[in-house]
Amino acid sequence: MANNSDHSSRSLSMSSGDNSVDLVDDNHSEKRFSDVAIEGDGEGVVDHGDSNGERVAGSEGVSRECSSASGSSSGNCSNGNNKFLESSTSNHLAKVGESKRHNPLSKLAAKLFDETVPLKKKLKWLNRIATVKGDGTVQFDVPGDMKTSSLDLGTGVASGGSTEVEQLDSPDVDDLPPMQIVILIVGTRGDVQPFVAIGKRLQEYGHRVRLATHRNFKEFVLASGLEFFPLGGDPKVLAEYMVKNKGFLPSEPSEIPVQRKQMRDIIFSLLPACKDPDPESQVPFTADAIIANPPAYGHTHVAEALQVPIHIFFTMPWTPTSEFPHPLSRVKQPVAYRLSYQVVDVLIWLGIRDLINEFRKKTLKLRPVTYLKPSYSAPPDTPYGYIWSPHLVAKPKDWGPKIDVVGFCFLDLASTYEPPKDLVEWLGKGQKPIYIGFGSLPVQEPEKMTKIIVQALELTGQRGIINKGWGGLGNLAEPKDFVYLLDNVPHDWLFLQCAAVVHHGGAGTTAAGLKAACPTAIVPFFGDQPFWGEQVHAKGVGPSPIPIEEFTLEKLTSAIRFMLDPKVKESAVELAKAMENEDGVAGAVNAFHKQFPRKKPEPEHSELHKPQKSHLSIRGCFLGTH
Template identity: 25%
Template structure:
């Protein structure tokens, strides 16, 4: 089977698709992966093509502030999304797949699939497209307002495609069409563990919780200096692609909190979420730009992170406690989910990061350790990629 995978966004949006591409190829399928540039994801040995958009540059330029995105919508956001929307058409037509699997940002995907007469499957790391009474749409509000009000929050998410009508018209024209209505996805896969989020009873049958799509921990060889540092107890801190507020103050707060407790700290600066000045560095602090989460968290005692879905699942599978510092989108949702489930301290808003708030969360870590070890045991046998392949094969 020829499978076309298309995704857009930061590393967390690309990595699961790359993991699935490897799994599908190993299962005998022909797979092409269309991705943004400079995501930081290992794409070696994959048939990967560029969508001509660089979300890392966009974040470096404006951070993750919604206000900054609104101010630069015409000059930065729309051109990047135009590249994604239009080049998704070009790459799909060239590959001629049997099925199209795509991130919700790929709003031209249903047009493409309908033109080719093939099934299309939406893939999301957090459930934002299937309305439910069980919880509000992640990225809207964190308070569970119950029933009908929760369902209403999904309308805001569904309206996003309307911002790119012109780009969708261009995509349709490339397909020789003027279509505005498209078919619904044949299936929607949510790459979330049912041990972290119970499947809502009011979801339609076509919506599946597959479990996370993850690269095997054995794939990456660790840098020798990093391997040596994590041979002794440490706490991990990294905020991925998040860039907002004062990164140097966050770095200082984290190190002051860990040093006050004689805890060694591994810091991944990512795309600008944390900065560590020279005066704070020492033998008890290891600073790098990024790390392979699965290998590192398997040895960590806790993880301070932004609460992205992929990082949440990696920490959970490692059996360690998360200290969530949410910035945007689904991150407050995951912080609340973990806290409500008795798996983590209450999330610390990124504007409230201080040595005191991080220190209090670190002091609470022992309370959650046994619950997280038990969760890791339940998640150990999950194979999200295998589950997803079964759905693909049944759909096609």
């Protein structure tokens, strides 16, 4: 994953006065993460310290700084041996040295998930090992002598998975009657499109399918023959927020109301999406099953209230594994890969906990939940399907039978697409072009980026197609005959006309480029995009990813030349052939039918007037593992 030395970092701190979680950056300014209600005993974590380096909250809640004189160029506050930071006082150095000799991280990790420990203390310990970076990722290091077994806290997933390509044969569905299925999806067009394909295939089995997503995609969903129901949140606002903040943590106090309003609107629109009549025809609807992606915050709680099965599908890894870290984390040592998922879970949960509990109490009439009693030892009942090719990222060995890697899910748009006449004529006048576009993501300096793109094409002697997208690319001072500007064109048609592609690294765009055998350069903005950039590079079908902050003429030119290497094209063709026989849509539908419980789940006595038998874990809050 990209490791940028110029990003500021923020440590997570908790004010003992108001039980809120703050972020502290290099310039002394505190950033309120969210107004999180914290239950339990224990002292708060307060950040003191100065401003000459990256902050990581140390023992007893006092932050330690990583000075630029430490010799670390990567900004990961490491002394070269991946051990804890050195303090400015000899007394603290002695304490840290003593802690190192006793492998403190393994003890901290165990305590972090000890159900008897109050949440405030857990947050305090979390600050000792993790730093929230300026790019929205979470970074932490472990002692160099740490063993994998010492951090094996359990994933909530049965082991025994396989890296071999799974054959998801069509299961016996005779015992499954036609159902009313709601698909809850939050995100951009690229997030919604795979689920349109899945919904259409489910309809072929006789199911009634409602796709609930943002209003922006109403016409797209209806034109595909699916029912539509509006969810809260605006994908343009969400995309702008994510690009500006590099992920889920706000970079400025002024950003918090934006984030909170979007989250609230999404969460409180979920229940109507599952049980309200069609907003136009008024045809009644009651979900028999829920399919959702993790950003649809609150989906598992709705499933609990309605007592219906839920199946989670996602385009990025979200289940703990020892084979690679969470895409939203920066962890170098494989020993801590699995822990990275749990650390990210904790941070996300702190940001939405009060909203989720308000939703449970006021809307769902369920008891509030806490992270004091997670259960990671028992295999989850909720199935997960991951939408990517196992030829690109094989199913980890420690993912069990409840988890399927189904393949990329493509929606056939090329077969009915009529390209503009001038585009067809332009394509026929010369060599295959390089595609460059960033889809639904806003670009901070579109004119500057357009200039870099045009210059890189000139230097490499290539023709180029620039997708203007939501970022507003393509403001040319004067027309160029080697550049074609376009708006929306189906990738499954366009990429077949291209020699190579440069894009942001969204899972859907990445999939389309690889399917078309295009060498791929990824310019990640946030989230899972650096992860896909690394996977593409590891397969030899593209250069190292270029983080958007490092997008320069020199790097783009180098990336284009890399992709034009015949050996890279050979690798891209080889990967495309391996993916040729995959049908991710069939794999997803078969996984849904295979994992669907043949017996209705037993009711849980979790109403407000009844005692709660158990608490939900972080994984339950995001993935429905309770």
